[in-house]
Amino acid sequence: MKSSLLVSDARTTKRNKAEARFKAFGLGAIAVAMLALVILLTSVIGNGASSFQQTYITLPVELSADRVDKKGNRDPVEMAKTTTIGYAPVLRDAIVAEVARLGLTTELSDKDLAEMISKEAAATVRDRVLGNPDLVGQTVTFDLLASGRIDGFFKGRVTMESAALDGNTSPDALMIAQAFADAGVMDTKFNWSFFTNPDASVQRPEAAGLGVAILGSLYMMLVVLFLALPIGVASSIYLEEFAPKNRITDVIEVNISNLAAVPSIVYGILGLAIFINFMEFNQSSPLVGGLVLTLMTLPTIIISTRAALKSVPPSIRDAALGVGASKMQSVFHHVLPLAAPGILTGTIIGLAQALGETAPLLLIGMVAFVREYPAAYTPEAGLFGEASTALPVQVFNWTQRSDPAFVERASGAIITLLVFLLIMNAVAIYLRRRFERRW
């Protein structure tokens, strides 16, 4: 009857195998989650990292007066009548001349050669000329954007095989591009303009940037910060410190925890119906976006603020009351400062959540194509009232375009967004570590 402990019986062996299996499932689940994270990040970074590089062509451009200043009086108002279309021949001649200078032979027509330069380049040259009319008549060297296909060639997205099937480029053009690159005329550089340029039209992905989107997101974050933080803190203080425990406050509590779980798109509908249709605020404006995101972020901020207030021990309040401070003074002078790190952490996390939110912004018109940098204030549009877009919405916008170059842009925009989020979360973690107090 008596069995030795040193010998494992059959049943125990079987049970231990089941144990090992179960444990392996657990580890496997974590591995799957990690793997998903790694694949997700590699996919996005793999697709988007190249958007931080851009191919430029360095061309001496002859700005002859009879092309860019037909009246010949160097008057910027008159010169502005020459549109970007008028500059196209100037650039065409420049690239044809460059091919000749390098002694390259090609079957490409002049027009095909001109298409290797981005359509954006004409505007670049025109802006420079209008800014400095003295350049007319001179030959000026410009760093001009190469077209999206040529850029794609240097990034491996476009190959000789794909170019053969492509109406927008050809293997011959890629050969010229390679020759340019070998001669040092064409070069891939860090793409600062990705962060500063506004969006660009469907035909010129190479010129599309995040400037407007970043500015729009920044404005919205300011609105959220200046509304959600004070309102959130004020309502947390009331609910946590002053509210009588009755049915009304119960309703508010349940209401807040439910608001935190309402789908974000519903807030978009709210914004559309209340702020745009009813209040008649400007569509696509960071003000409306900020208001919607404020309402969305409030529950998060309230929940974390209340947790922070709750963690301040009652003895602190008693001490303040004991020296004759009013309840209000004890809260504002003692409890609030002690809860500040927790509140700040919660706020940053709420802001990060708001920064990445897309769905509600689609409904309030932030998908619009915006080329103009929105001003923070204009007398006509009011505060943050000018049309804008936002980082995550810009990503969505670019995914809706067919040119694969926009996939690269969208992924690049996501990397930018993730970097912002990473910084915000790092700050939140730092604050928590640095100021966390254990009572």
Add this chain to the structure above:
Amino acid sequence: MQSLTTPLLFVIALAVVGYFVAKARALQVAGGDIRTLVSLPRQHALNTALATLVPACAAVLLIALFSRITGTTPGWFFALVVLGLGITGFVLSLIGIKIEARARNYAERWIMGLLIFSSSIAIMTTVGIVFSMLFETFNFFGQYDWRDFFFSTTWSPNFRGNSELGILPLLWGTLYVSFIALLFAVPIGLFAAIYLSEYASPRFRSIAKPAIEILAGIPTIVYGLFALITVGPLLRDYFAEPMGLGQSASSVMTAGLVMGVMLIPFVSSLSDDIINAVPQAMRDGSLGLGATPSETIRQVVIPAALPGIVGAILLAASRAIGETMIVVLGAGAAARLSLNPFEAMTTVTVKIVSQLTGDTDFASPETLVAFALGLTLFVITLALNVFALYIVRKYREQYE
């Protein structure tokens, strides 16, 4: 709105001036010796500033609301009201500065008012959500039979009229995607939570837990793009096409899988909390009888935590149903009632987005239907949330 800006700016300036005037006046009343005052000059100053500012600002908000409802621009009369309120508060509070005046209590009453107003914003948000959708939904049902909306199996909006706007195919897509997402997220999230709370060493836990939570911090647009450019084509090339199940990269499976990944941290962190709430004594009791850890988990911990876990799964389901960007980019736009998970289908949220972006005409049922869809979505998720939060709260109380 514009006509109120000037009086508002004036009132703000008056409040700032009032702060310093009241402070000086309090000192003067005290004859230079603040010890004779019941309330500090600072509190008198605060009271005056708030008395000037708060009623005038409240008036601005009310007038703005009123003029929006009536569709008028507030005239000079309202500007005078705002100015008058500001000046009245200013003057009255200054007159009220006396030795024995309890300015601290007065000032705190204003502050309390502001605190209560802030708390009511949460309520107003809910009211706003419900009313904004209810109003347009009624408009919609005025133009379109509600029975067709709820029971028709065809969704084909047509901007020239004669649209068929049945919600059933959209609901089907929504539930199908959510189901696949949960099928993926619940086992993985639950097992991950079990491993982290019952097996993992503190070191492993301190690395793995934040790593999983990174998934929760990633915006949904990122998941959407991931579905669009990576998962969709992958599933199509390696599963759907070889098996002859479809040629579409966007599909229920694509959106469901990616949404599943998104929900893993949600399920795992909720379950982790819930499993940790099961008292250690319960585990000790089982281990002390010679049960293996896995037997303890399966037969004691999980049954004890079951209500909480069910609550967590319901919350995750509500998340999945309301999720937008992943399905917009991953599920497709064709309304379809099909069982094949590799076919593109569409969801309620996708259609809300598509009906409300671009050119919208708020008189046509094709646009208004989005509000009915939104209200349906809101009601479903609200019911799930209320129920889930109730279960979870009951569960926590049991072990507190």
Add this chain to the structure above:
Amino acid sequence: MEDMTHVDRTMTTQQNIKISAKDVQVYYGNNHAIKDVNVEIEDKTVTAFIGPSGCGKSTFLRCINRMNDTIDVARVTGDIRIDGEDIYDPKVDPVQLRAKVGMVFQKPNPFPKSIYDNVAYGPKIHGLARNKTDLDEIVEKSLRKAALWNEAKDRLDSPGTGLSGGQQQRLCIARAIATAPEVLLMDEPCSALDPIATAQVEELIDELRQSFSVVIVTHSMQQAARVSQKTAFFHLGNLVEYDDTDKIFTNPQDPRTESYISGRIG
């Protein structure tokens, strides 16, 4: 009752050794919780561990069925043998060990299952019953031994958590003896119970001695005196004194024991 235990005590002194511990050290992280404990516990005897709180008596108890394994930072060295077999031998499966060395905890911790399932849990996982009839029999026998059968037989399907505190603790005892252990460890089993329930459990412990070697940790000297034949006094992680219970309480050898018995420390 006082007389009876007195007679038993003299009878049990010649029993053979069930558990022997040599130079046992326990560390919680950097904290040296148990220092050089040497003890020999006899079969079919109730042994009480007494001492002020934090003295290590519970920690040592948890070494005997390796419950300390479940705490990450705990480390045990030394030699603990049951029937001459080293229970910390790498070949020993703690699962098998714990089936042999049952444990009852400070707070009643019935599983959120029916009374029947609570008792049947151990036999099921260890495969002690061939069929349902067997299992029914084990459950009944265990509940009877734990003096709970009469109160519980009509409500075997109702949840164990619905019982009163004393009944819950007896259910936990029934649950522990259902796996047919040879040693029963009890960690302050009455600290959460009222006096009447305590008396019932103490009576039960005395009966259990017929079948098991019982080790009980208690903070109550009266309880130790009432139920045990041998008593070990722990202080600051050291086993100060170990002897027959009446000897410890009437004629302690160590001044620290004496101080504790007379209420000066603790």
